[in-house]
Amino acid sequence: MTLATHLEKLEGHLARFRSGGILNLIDGKDAAGAGGVFETRSPVDESLIATVARGTAADVDRAAQAAKAAFPAWAALDGAKRKAILHRIADGIEARAEEIALCECWDTGQAWRFMSKAALRGAENFRYFADLAPGARDGKSLPTKDHLNVTSRKPIGPVGVITPWNTPFMLSTWKIAPALAAGCTVVHKPAEFSPLTARLLAEICHEAGLPPGVLNLVNGLGEEAGKALTEHPAIKAIAFVGESRTGSMIMKQGADTLKRVHFELGGKNPVIVFEDADLERALDAAIFMIYSLNGERCTSSSRVLVQESIAEKFNAMLAKRADAIRVGHPLDPETEVGPLIHKTHFDKVTSYVEIGRQDGAVLAAGGNRVGDAGWFVRPTLFTGATPQMRIAQEEVFGPFLTSLTFRDEAEALAIANSTAYGLTGYLWTNDLTRALRFSDALEAGMIWVNSENVRHLPTPFGGVKASGIGRDGGDWSFEFYMETKNTAFAIGNHKIQRLGA
Numbered sequence: 001m002t003l004a005t006h007l008e009k010l011e012g013h014l015a016r017f018r019s020g021g022i023l024n025l026i027d028g029k030d031a032a033g034a035g036g037v038f039e040t041r042s043p044v045d046e047s048l049i050a051t052v053a054r055g056t057a058a059d060v061d062r063a064a065q066a067a068k069a070a071f072p073a074w075a076a077l078d079g080a081k082r083k084a085i086l087h088r089i090a091d092g093i094e095a096r097a098e099e100i101a102l103c104e105c106w107d108t109g110q111a112w113r114f115m116s117k118a119a120l121r122g123a124e125n126f127r128y129f130a131d132l133a134p135g136a137r138d139g140k141s142l143p144t145k146d147h148l149n150v151t152s153r154k155p156i157g158p159v160g161v162i163t164p165w166n167t168p169f170m171l172s173t174w175k176i177a178p179a180l181a182a183g184c185t186v187v188h189k190p191a192e193f194s195p196l197t198a199r200l201l202a203e204i205c206h207e208a209g210l211p212p213g214v215l216n217l218v219n220g221l222g223e224e225a226g227k228a229l230t231e232h233p234a235i236k237a238i239a240f241v242g243e244s245r246t247g248s249m250i251m252k253q254g255a256d257t258l259k260r261v262h263f264e265l266g267g268k269n270p271v272i273v274f275e276d277a278d279l280e281r282a283l284d285a286a287i288f289m290i291y292s293l294n295g296e297r298c299t300s301s302s303r304v305l306v307q308e309s310i311a312e313k314f315n316a317m318l319a320k321r322a323d324a325i326r327v328g329h330p331l332d333p334e335t336e337v338g339p340l341i342h343k344t345h346f347d348k349v350t351s352y353v354e355i356g357r358q359d360g361a362v363l364a365a366g367g368n369r370v371g372d373a374g375w376f377v378r379p380t381l382f383t384g385a386t387p388q389m390r391i392a393q394e395e396v397f398g399p400f401l402t403s404l405t406f407r408d409e410a411e412a413l414a415i416a417n418s419t420a421y422g423l424t425g426y427l428w429t430n431d432l433t434r435a436l437r438f439s440d441a442l443e444a445g446m447i448w449v450n451s452e453n454v455r456h457l458p459t460p461f462g463g464v465k466a467s468g469i470g471r472d473g474g475d476w477s478f479e480f481y482m483e484t485k486n487t488a489f490a491i492g493n494h495k496i497q498r499l500g501a
Helices: 003-020 057-076 079-095 097-108 118-135 168-182 196-207 222-231 244-253 279-295 308-324 343-359 409-416 432-441 474-481
Strands: 024-026 029-031 037-041 048-053 141-143 147-155 159-162 186-189 215-217 237-241 260-264 270-273 303-307 362-365 380-383 400-406 424-428 446-449 482-490
Touching: 003 048, 003 097, 024 057, 024 196, 057 147, 057 186, 057 215, 057 222, 079 097, 079 118, 079 168, 079 196, 097 118, 097 168, 097 196, 118 168, 118 474, 159 168, 159 222, 168 186, 168 196, 168 237, 168 474, 186 222, 196 215, 222 244, 237 244, 237 474, 244 260, 270 279, 270 409, 279 308, 279 400, 279 424, 303 308, 303 409, 308 362, 308 380, 308 400, 343 362, 343 400, 400 409, 409 432, 424 432, 432 446, 474 482
Parallel strands: 159 186, 159 237, 186 215, 237 260, 270 303, 270 424, 303 400, 380 400, 424 446
Antiparallel strands: 024 029, 024 215, 037 048, 141 147, 147 482, 362 380
């Protein structure tokens, strides 16, 4: 399809939101926000998309009470029946995949070539956890000589899910699907910059037969609705994806009610390229992982560490490719990088161009705004950086790559581990023993060797240090949304000590 076709279809999907706004969904019913409304605008041209219900503590309380009331019946529902509902949700996502993708592009600035698959990934998330639902509570038999220990799991209760603006639909499904499969009820607070597809997901869930109160949507600002959610006593756990500083605030806010927390936070992820690597493949992977999704991804390869003997050649290859990347309208199928999400974020990302220059790094590509409307920036590359520079330490979260050099394996490891973050790492070498040594010592929750980020749903997803707490994926997701109980049955008349006999 062409850009014109996409725009025409988008207008049809947005018509109802333009007239009626984006409402909350509480206990299965549309609801205005007690705080009035706020606006969501497209980063393409700052045009108004719709007004959005501005939820407050009162709205969060209604949603939390609805989730609390719905929890016993949903938790008691047979796993096979939860499975069937979640598969119907996946069907609904697939049926509206184009609508979801168009809205996501317009609301976030992400390019169609990536978002066209985002909805299908969301459906895949629901199908995967749907199939696990019937056995999600299964425990273990742990016998000893005198006792039979039997473990079981039960859903923790109503949970809060707070999702980000970079790939909001896919990440919402990644959190909400396992919570529902486990038997939890949910209050979802999406990022205020990207409310469109959260509303679509809530509608699809209820059209698929999810009972009222099982999934509640409350839009709003982080300091209002978000804070109320993290502090609410009926909410037993918070799953959050976003900035590390915000994660720290949420942990503090949830401390009084002893909230369980799961955090997927920031990253300053290294891609380490040794001289024996396949340079063309390493180049493709490094470029893809920093410039796709506008660089607005927690797992982006935002630092490239290149061995000195190949650094000049590899940096020249990086700059040439960065300069050739197509920046443009996100609904144009040819576009590779669209606009950044919001002026606030655009200002942050572009400020690091001046920071890099001041610190003495070399601007090898990009760094400039594209056009006069919207928040477009050329893919940026700095070379000649040192590990202590801010552009090598701080998360920029945009199409912004910093290149550093290293002499040997020891120096590469020291540089790679020198930041506060530890989400992912990417290692390029044809030396198997080095790959084993290096990946074992690299401080990261996820590492890919001779590969870009390729997700496998059963594997654990998460980081160390300032990059997060906990793991998503497979049974790791259920560990967060459930409580484990152990019951010990005496097998015979084992000896019991007698006091005061």
